[in-house]
Amino acid sequence: MPTTHTSQSPVTLDVAPAPLYRLLDPDLLSTREGLMDFVHHEPKPPDLADCAPSGTKLPDTDVRMMYHGNLPCVSTPDVTRGLLDARRTLRTNRFRRVGKRMSMVIDGCAGKSTLLAQIARAYQGLLENERRPDREWTPVVYINVPPRHECNLDWSLPFAxxxxxxxxxxxDKRTYRSTDMTEPVIHTMRESGTSLICIDGIDRIHSNDLTKAFAYFDSLQARLRASVIYCGNGAVDIVEEALRHRRHGERPDQSEQFRTTLPVMRIRRIPFHEGQQDAWRTVLMDYDKNLRLYNHVPGAGKLLDFDTELHARTGGYMDTLDQLLCQTAQQSIEDGTEAITQEGLDDMVVGRGDLEDDWA
Structure with missing residues (x-):
């Protein structure tokens, strides 16, 4: 998944985004050790004084090459707003003594998983301000929907x-069979104090599996009294379809007039219309500050010279902008330019209309 960014540092949950190069590696976030590493690790941009001199032929694994392959997270308005909305909902959920805790949904374009990961990190960081973490305490569980998810047996496995x-x-020493891990999982989450479950990739749930899947998630939520955040492409429709199936046979109520009864956090592309340029330019300035190139002065605003072109080429989608700037920065290190230039940008192909129509 791409890295999504926002216009100002999201401090709504008292923890800033983590510039972790492996930010959205599913294998990282969907294990306890990986999530803890993500929560606590805050690498700094490389210091040019400690790097190889300009013009040195560098391997792809050079520290600056790797750094510019996944630049630190910056903020977009939607991520900032999403963190604020999550803080408010989770804060209320924490102190409800009875009844089900409110679930939430993340939907929209590329960047949803980044918001989900930042909420997980910020929520745990907030709780760590109240108590010292230990090896057992696991307030947040983060899973990705597995490729197999047909019954309770399958759904228990990503949690395990x-x-x-x-x-x-x-x-028989040759064949292995998985066993239902629901009860061990619930016991472990109770003992470790889990209060937030993040479920990414719900768009991978097949339509005929929705009822079983959400019945399982609902059972976990009820038994653990945890908050749940669902994330994925078309998540609003997916979650609501599952809820409609579960409400089948119940007496219709006033809620049927709403598209969804759950809070929704949306990720959208950033506009660049007349009077709406500030968010886009702020994002570019954040990128500008993060670049570590010998012929670039961080924070001097050089990227603002390309604001119109960058928006035209990316459509305001952060995944495409990130790819374009990362590729151009890496190439500038390789060819010795050591700056984002017009020629460098023109030489990159990253999608969003970059391909020509006249291939013949």
Whole structure:
């Protein structure tokens, strides 16, 4: 997944975004050790004084090459707003003594997973301000929808994997069979104080599996009294369809007039219309500050010279902007330019209409 960015540092949950190069690696976030590493690790941009001199032929694994391959997160208005909305909902959920805690939904364009990861990090950071973490305490569980999810047996496995539980039985020393891990998972989450479950990639749930999947998630939520955030392409429609199936046979109520009864956090592309240029230019300035190139002065605003062109080429989508700037920065290191230039940008192909129509 791409990295999404916003216009000002999201301090709504008292923890700033983590510029972690492996930010959205599913294998990182969907294990307890990986999520803890993401929560606590805050790498700094490389210091040019400690790097190889300009013009040095560098391998792809050079620290500056890797750094510019995944620049630190900056903020977009939608991520900032999403963190604020999540803080308010989770704060209320924490102190409800009875009844179900409110679930939330993240929908929209590329960047949804980044918001989900930042909420997970910020929520745990907030709780760590109240108590010292230990090896057992796990307030946040983060899973990705697995490729197989047809019954409770399958749905328990990503939760078991998160905690590193062995869920296979060796039948004849050659064949392995997974076993239902629901009860061990619930016991572990209770003992470790889990209060937030983040479920990414719900668009991978097949339509005929929705009822079973959400019945399972609802059962976990009810037994643990945890908050749940669902994230994925078309998440609003997916979640609401699942809820409609679960309400089948119940007496219709006033809520049927609404598209969804849950809070929705949306990620949208950033506009660049007359009178709406500030958010886009702020994002470019944040990128500008993060670049570590020998012929670039961080924070001097050089990227603002390309604001109109960059928006035209990317459409305001942060995944495309990130790819374009990362590629151009890496190439500038390789060819010795050491700056974002017009020629460098023109030489990059990253999508959003970059391909010519006259291939013939």
């Amino acid at each position: 994997d998160f905690f590193g539980m062995d869920h296979t039985l060796n039948l």
